[in-house]
Amino acid sequence: MDLELFLMQLFSGLALGAILVMVALGLTIIFGMLGIVNFAHGALFMVGAYAGLWVASLTGSFWWALLIAPIAVGAFGMLVERVLIRPLYKRTPDDPLLLTFGLGYVLVEAVRITFGTDGIPFSAPESLQGVVDLGIGYFPLYRLFVLGVVAVILVLLWVALEKTRFGLVVRAGARDPLIMRVLGVDVSRLWLLVFGLGVGLTALGGVLAAPMRNVSPEMGTLVLAEAFVVTVIGGMGSLLGAVVAGLLVGVAVSMTALFAPEMATIVMFGLMALILLVRPQGLFGRPGVGA
Amino acid sequence: MSSTSHAAPAALRPPQAVGEAGFLSRWRVPLSIAVLCVLPWVLPSQALAVNVLIYGLFAVGYNLLFGYTGLLSFGHAAFFGGGAYITGMAIAHFGLGWFPAMLVGVAGSSVLAAVIGALSIRTRGIYFCMVTLALSQLVYYTALQASNWTGGENGLRGFTVAKADVLGFTVNLLDPMQKYYFLMVFAALALWFVSRVLNSPFGAAIEAVRENETRARACGYDVERTKLLSFILSGALCGVAGTMSAIHLSIVPLDALHYHTSSIVVMMTMLGGAGSFFGPFVGALVFLLIEDVASLWTSHWQLIVGVVFILFVLFLPKGIWGTLIAWRNRP
């Protein structure tokens, strides 16, 4: 085994995992606060990628796409929360789930109508193309960039969650929704913001992923399943779990591709099945929560 | 430690479980069979009638788990597609006759359901749907990769069943009408079986689990085992629908295992009304009618189905049939 190839594949897996971290974090944050599984999450990832594509074609700049697309899709998420999901909080947890599931279905078809059913290539800006020599081997610059962006987002999120009142409330609320009433928090506005944030994160994942693969209306389906796998492995409702499991799954997929390409997609589901058998609450989950 | 903190999370259950009562309940199997008998004569095409038959049964099997046991699965394509593939492979690769092949298909989807069910039931509440979705994706990608056996992306071909000998009669399966009534026999048997299960003590047990898991456990029900058995029965019934689809189409498209197929059955069950006997068939009929009519003037009929589905979740969560019988059962 060539060490350089091994390192490159490891690195590529980390970049893949970083995207999954964005998606799974969004899913986990929404679930932790609102108690609903957002089944439109994969579709919103895809919408993020298309929004990026569209903004890039309008402005001619990848950077604007990277900035505007997640914010715009996040704002759309807030609209969805307010108009469609809000009337369902009084009902069983199934109803918001079924609604977001229907929304995902509609979004995929809406994108097919607007952008066509075929995949569209989306290239990274020239300044991010090519490879860079890190001393131990040559690595694609764009993947390095993806890792950097995700690292920055994680730091920002960490600061927002640990150092601000907003974060205090989110962390407390994820543990026990009653606490928020005690703290006198405007729950309705908080849920709006959290849903927007979660959707924005997955949309950012979509924009970042776009140059690494073709953009197609179906790209969200696999991502949704991958995000679920990451959430189950990491532990239900655990943000740290989402980060660790996201990277783990990325690396596992990438490494399997090196040895047995046909097993690459299958391996993460196998990993999830294994976790369910030996530690159903996930790596970082507390027992009794979801398992 | 306050006592409320030990309460299990609210059991997932369809928004409003409502079942038929009185006449509709007592005569549900003969009534269903009567309706199925006239279906090819009243619907615009026989192809539509066969699809209503197959997807209706698929939804009935799904409803046993979702509507009656209160478990929302997003992975039932695995059992529908699994049944179809295993039947097709049994004929194409092992030269089995159509009937043993169908039996093997149903047995295979039951085993698949036992494995997926045992894993997903280890999680509680809302995670159940995530795990079922992920595990069904595992089946999908396995079928995609095992192309020597499954035909991969092109689907499984080469197992046309042209005629079937039943009790001395020969059914010509190339004739749409004969094929319809041939397949209807299996649907009718499956419906009779479902009706029997719902009337049985086990039927009462799954309703108890749906209504209140905590209480059911305190009463002495092994909730996990009850759920697993329901999951397996549901998977087996969806497997019957899958084998019927294989015999009907003479191919198994890879799409049979796709998330899209799991989605369709959730939508059909919701549109018709979860937790009622006729609801899933009504839902399948409405869904396929929308597809049939809307696809005449747009290739994007899924947008319409999706919007209708969202409106139903918001405003008519009991579904069409569920709302009708709730109105009929009103005090």
Place this chain on the structure above:
Amino acid sequence: MTTQTTALMQVENVGRTFGGFVALAEVSASFERNKVTAVIGPNGAGKSTFFNVLSGVLPPSTGSIRFKGQELAGTKQHRFAHLGIARSYQITNLFPKLSVQENVRVAAQALRTRYNLVMNRSAYPELVEKADAALAHVGLHAKRERVASDLAHGEQRALEIAIALVADPELLLLDEPTAGMGPEETKEMVALLERLATERTILLVEHKMKMILGLSDRILVLHHGRLIADGTPQAVQTDPEVRRVYLGQNDGYA
């Protein structure tokens, strides 16, 4: 204890922790047949944890529970009903969309047949008879056709008891049977409990002190997860430790 041989249930050094939090520590007690024992204590004293441990909802972290000589620690919760231990819940916990009769019938069925796919439910008329008898016992027989969620609060509490009773349990665990009840409904429930007390072993958590004193043969007092008193109502009432714990508590307790 001299009565150990006749005790229905023996609890020895039972403890339960959640993470680092000790909810219950070193509780020992034994319960004799056909006696009513009340468990009291301020909020957070560990009463509910104690109940959940005794009914199998939570496995004990330490200690042992023997029921008719059989060790219960490690037994799955659903087995408890089969062994003869039934419970009611503090928060009304029914099968809301089933009929009143079916609520009780399905509880009776759990002990008779659970995985039978072949027979018809109506092939077990004795279950319906049992259900009707239990409903008659709690005064709900006339409402057996109603949907459970349509009942008044007090009636739902009575239905809770009927569900527990239909299993004909040797030990009945009642978690605040009069929670949320008005004076009139409470009076009816007390009358029902008095009838039950003559024929069963009952363990109950309650806050209404007057009711406890009238009903119980014995009172256990929990405080911060520990058993601080165990004795007759008279003895517990005059116990200095108990008085100290309850001092300054609101009137509901004393």
